[in-house]
Amino acid sequence: MLALVDCNSFYASCEQIFRPDLRGRPVVVLSNNDGFVVARSKEAKALGIPDLEPFHKIEHLLRQHNVTIFSSNYPLYGDISDRVMTTLQAFSGRIEVYSIDEMFLDLSGMPGDFSELGREIKDSVWQNVRMPVGVGIAPSKTLAKVANHAAKKIPKCGGVCVLDEPHKWEWLLKRMPVTGVWGIAKRLAKRLEDLRIYSAWDLATANPKIVRRASNVNLERTIEELNGRPCLGLEDVPPAKKQIYCTRGFGKRSDTLEPIQEAVALYASRAVDKLRAQRSLVTTLHVFLHTSPFEPNFVSASAAAQLPYPTDDVRLVAALARRTVASLYRPGHQYVKAGVGMIEILDRRHHQFDMLEPGQSVQSDKLMATLDAIKRRHGKGAVFLAAQGVSQPWYMRQKFRSPEYTTRWTDIPCVKT
DNA sequence: TCTGGGGTCCTAGGACCC
């Protein structure tokens, strides 16, 4: 058996941890650049605040209902996610962190009553982290998703749902549209309609071979999973990323090259941090730059660029990204977004060095290790490339950002006596 | 003024290999 633990309105709940005055009140969290709503507390949902709606279109609605607004604060959310994960380790030795707010737990060989266990997990996360969660328990990941959904939607479940017998999941699947199933969105649902598959139960009882012909092998696996036969294993060791991207819209549009190059240097440096964290080297970059797709005369350009040798030296990567974006830039356009991707990555441990071409120098390795050490000790912003600029007027908008309560010394909450 | 960011997997088709 597997459990899926999914945090309720995760970002909004993170904000409420350090603002208990906002419990039971409408709260929303905006995407990067304060673009649109990505999380809503239960109360905000009840007010009819739509999800994924541009902020500027619904700002009046939020003000009118006195909704508290936050910009997203990823250092805080990442840290809270780690704390939830740590709490869950007491319940299983094998955990897959599926996303920032979802974790799968292997419960195989666990004795006792799964409903009881589910409630213990839920209470324990609330007790330790003050994060409300739903717990779904079932024989496969896809069914655990279904169970989790039910745990949250059906009041009688009280946040915990166990699907340990076929008749239980049959009852739920008959009442669930096929788009409620993990891996099935609009396009696929449209194709399934032609096979007269409308509900999750229709899919579970469909002929797997015929369904596969209409899409691909994943959907055939989904059918197996919906029948309680697991096809998807638990990935408790996250595989290394095959691509690493850092892309971001500018807080202020730019028609000149310099701010764009500064932004791209920052994105390159963020990407190198992730690259080094998984001990990889990059050989090929992908850089792009574009204007707003919501306005006329949309302009977009991208290019791949080769590093001279496999590297994780931020200076080389940032310099190449800056040169590449300069080659994409044309005057007379209002650019709103750029990005740096590492599209070819090697594992440092398995990398074969070239006998004739020199690779990255030992001095580079040492310098990068020193930068890492400084950042670990004093925070990410303690040392950076001059190419990133200092005033950074292009930096994303975060008008409503909360403090980094748990990850920055100066932001630690004070208790008034 | 104003619409995110970061990924993964699959398939089809072509080129190429022995």
Next chain:
DNA sequence: TCTGGGGTCCTAGGACCC
């Protein structure tokens, strides 16, 4: 008369996830 079989690698595009 008659023209194999098995495979890899790459790319573009589509679809999905949170």
